[in-house]
Amino acid sequence: MTKKTTFKKSEKKDIEFSKELIKFYKQMLEGPASSIETLAEIEEKFPDEYSIFKNLKDDPSTINTIVDKAPQDVKDALVIIMLKASNLGVKLSKLFDLTVEEKKQLARDLRSFGKETEGKLNKLIKDGT
Secondary structure (H helix, E strand, O other): OOOOOOOOHHHHHHHHHHHHHHHHHHHHHHHHHHHHHHHHHHHHHOHHHHHHHHHHHOOHHHHHHHHOOOOHHHHHHHHHHHHHHHHHHHHHHOHHHOOHHHHHHHHHHHHHHHHHHHHHHHHHHHHOO
């Protein structure tokens, strides 16, 4: 016969908080995993271009080196995506300083940006660029 454990209200709250915190970390780790895999593939397939891309964080002017070789529609898409990603990255770096509403808005912005980026990619694929 198993003994049923009973918790005080404060213990239940602590357990629920712990569950939500574990859920947060699980989602936070899973989200970037496929991006990191894609980045590794890019580095493997395009080492020279990756080297230029990697320097973008230290020297934003290197964006020209990346996009100059691309057709205009690809160039436009890349510039927009990189600028928006940079802006969202700044907000993500301050995640714990954001208000609840700002966190919710950031989540909506990230989802929207993901859909927008997917749309640009699909258009480029469709157009054969």
